[in-house]
Amino acid sequence: MRMDVIEVDAVEKVFDVRRRAGRLRRERHRVRAVDRVSFTVRSGEVVGYIGPNGAGKSTTVKMLTGILTPSAGRVRVAGIDPSRERTRLARRIGVVFGQRSTLWWDLPLRDSYRLIHRLYRVPDTVFRANLERCVELLDLAPLLEVPVRQLSLGQRMRGEIAAALLHDPEVLYLDEPTIGLDVVSKARVRGFLRDLNEERGTTVLLTTHDLTDIEQLCGRVVVIDHGRVVYDGALGGLHAAGESERMLVVDLEREFAPVGLAGVRVVRVEGPRQWLAFPAARSAAPLVAELARRYPLVDLSVREPDIEAVIARMYAGRSA
Numbered sequence: 524m525r526m527d528v529i530e531v532d533a534v535e536k537v538f539d540v541r542r543r544a545g546r547l548r549r550e551r552h553r554v555r556a557v558d559r560v561s562f563t564v565r566s567g568e569v570v571g572y573i574g575p576n577g578a579g580k581s582t583t584v585k586m587l588t589g590i591l592t593p594s595a596g597r598v599r600v601a602g603i604d605p606s607r608e609r610t611r612l613a614r615r616i617g618v619v620f621g622q623r624s625t626l627w628w629d630l631p632l633r634d635s636y637r638l639i640h641r642l643y644r645v646p647d648t649v650f651r652a653n654l655e656r657c658v659e660l661l662d663l664a665p666l667l668e669v670p671v672r673q674l675s676l677g678q679r680m681r682g683e684i685a686a687a688l689l690h691d692p693e694v695l696y697l698d699e700p701t702i703g704l705d706v707v708s709k710a711r712v713r714g715f716l717r718d719l720n721e722e723r724g725t726t727v728l729l730t731t732h733d734l735t736d737i738e739q740l741c742g743r744v745v746v747i748d749h750g751r752v753v754y755d756g757a758l759g760g761l762h763a764a765g766e767s768e769r770m771l772v773v774d775l776e777r778e779f780a781p782v783g784l785a786g787v788r789v790v791r792v793e794g795p796r797q798w799l800a801f802p803a804a805r806s807a808a809p810l811v812a813e814l815a816r817r818y819p820l821v822d823l824s825v826r827e828p829d830i831e832a833v834i835a836r837m838y839a840g841r842s843a
């Protein structure tokens with residue numbers, strides 16, 4: 524049976540900040556970075572944790588690693604309370620921060636890996652097998668003797684991901700793992716993560732602003748905004764939540780006035796071609812049938828909305 528490996532229940536994090544209020548006065552001010560957030564992640568799931576800047580994503584991930592203690596609520600990762608047993612938890616999780624390195628800057632990659640081997644007390648056979656696998660799949664062989672500071676961003680990121688996996692973690696947190704990478708490196712990292720999840724059943728919580736990461740990796744997304752969960756479900760369902768539209772592009776035999784169909788908005792007419800927007804959740808089939816019955820239809824295509832637009836619309840709706 525699949526278990527919940529990450530449990531976040533009514534979790535809050537409030538920061539006390541001092542702000543200047545005049546020449547000498549400082550005012551205390553509270554920032555509620557995470558506001559009664561609840562979600563669970565089952566073993567083997569890949570979940571995207573997304574939201575605009577300052578939404579509370581990093582603060583949540585820091586509570587999941589034990590770096591920060593929640594102000595209220597309950598967090599469990601692999602049954603462990605992260606802030607109480609951070610060291611024990613560290614053996615069960617892997618963490619990759621796209622913007623921060625966990626490797627030793629002046630050491631060759633291989634030496635960083637040796638240190639991790641010893642620090643985490645990884646059994647020799649496990650370490651060797653994992654290193655071999657990562658070196659092969661992430662193409663690290665030519666890089667092992669190179670000091671980390673000489674690696675390109677894409678090379679270093681592959682090195683970081685390997686470092687996070689050498690101790691066989693059940694859960695992997697990835698914070699912007701493809702940030703700044705070129706298209707080829709992004710594809711390689713995504714392919715590796717997909718295989719890792721499929722073959723090993725590693726649970727992944729992925730924070731990213733790159734929606735292709737989400738589309739290609741995540742079966743489910745949790746969207747957070749102003750510290751609160753505003754959506755939790757399948758990626759496809761975001762369209763309905765964001766009230767997004769699909770587009771039917773039709774070519775008629777000749778020019779017509781904008782077609783009149785219930786539930787359809789004509790957004791553009793160019794000669795015999797018309798662009799018809801309709802709710803994304805609705806089936807296109809009856810619309811096409813009705814069109815074909817009433818107009819001389821020559822050709823058509825359906826365009827899916829892009830997720831970025833959907834999420835932007837959802838955020839806008841929330842703050843309005």
Ligand SMILES: Nc1ncnc2c1ncn2[C@@H]1O[C@H](COP(=O)(O)OP(=O)(O)OP(=O)(O)O)[C@@H](O)[C@H]1O
Nearest residue numbers: 538540554556574575576577578579580581582583
């Ligand atoms: N140590 C801190 N002290 C005070 N305020 C903080 C602290 N850390 C985060 N915050 C505030 O909490 C809120 C949430 O920040 P957080 O870094 O979790 O957002 P995020 O969703 O990860 O954003 P981004 O996408 O920009 O990384 C922000 O308003 C931020 O300024």
